[in-house]
């Protein structure tokens with residue numbers, strides 16, 4: 001099969017489709033030969049040791065870096081040929097969540113949440129909304145889903161780290177993306193708050209039919225939330241399967257020298 005040309009029209013059903021994809025920085029391959037399909041509504045966690053290529057995989061799927069070889073289709077679009085209307089559509093249908101700095105500090109929560117509508121609004125409406133927030137009820141309903149309806153007029157600085165992440169999830173709710181890429185969304189939070197955010201993201205995926213790909217460092221949060229785990233090591237696909245199939249043996253092999261430092265022997269999985 002010629003992996004340099006996938007017919008986008010033939011595979012509209014896969015929000016993510018990578019075939020033999022490689023990414024190189026300065027001639028060095030940091031991702032190599034990645035072939036992967038992610039189905040609509042699937043909740044996928046990406047794991048692996050530091051430097052394995054997890055963030056680079058996200059950047060590849062988001063179209064922020066172009067494959068040096070192979071092909072990447074995101075929401076049916078070939079990421080090498082993104083421009084104009086197709087790029088605008090992808091931006092509208094792709095939602096992001098990062099470890100921190102998801103909110104604009106100068107803008108009140110209502111405006112931060114309504115930033116999710118920008119791709120749906122005209123420029124005039126977006127500017128008007130900064131003076132008179134458009135669709136306040138929509139923002140309020142989204143905040144209610146993350147139990148922050150009373151924070152509509154707060155500034156991000158007045159919120160805890162966990163609350164800020166919940167506002168960012170509310171922004172995703174109003175955005176209505178088809179695919180959410182969350183890169184270490186809970187790495188700055190403790191386990192309890194992390195569980196809350198992952199729970200909200202998975203609820204968003206299930207309730208609104210959104211496809212979810214999460215780069216996860218906290219392996220305690222894998223069970224019960226994700227349909228599939230993808231493990232990267234040295235820029236290659238090392239393993240994939242259901243969370244229940246993960247074993248201590250696999251984690252030792254995958255994380256190598258980091259296994260003990262990360263206390264992965266304390267994760268509750270079979271030997």
Ligand SMILES: Nc1ncnc2c1ncn2[C@@H]1O[C@H](COP(=O)(O)OP(=O)(O)OP(=O)(O)O)[C@@H](O)[C@H]1O
Pocket residue numbers: 025026030048049050051052053054055056057
């Ligand atoms: N812009 C860049 N220029 C050069 N090398 C890069 C660049 N971005 C990433 N790399 C290299 O690519 C490799 C993969 O990096 P990446 O950030 O994807 O790993 P990761 O699995 O997300 O790591 P971590 O868990 O530590 O965040 C690393 O060796 C990194 O140094």
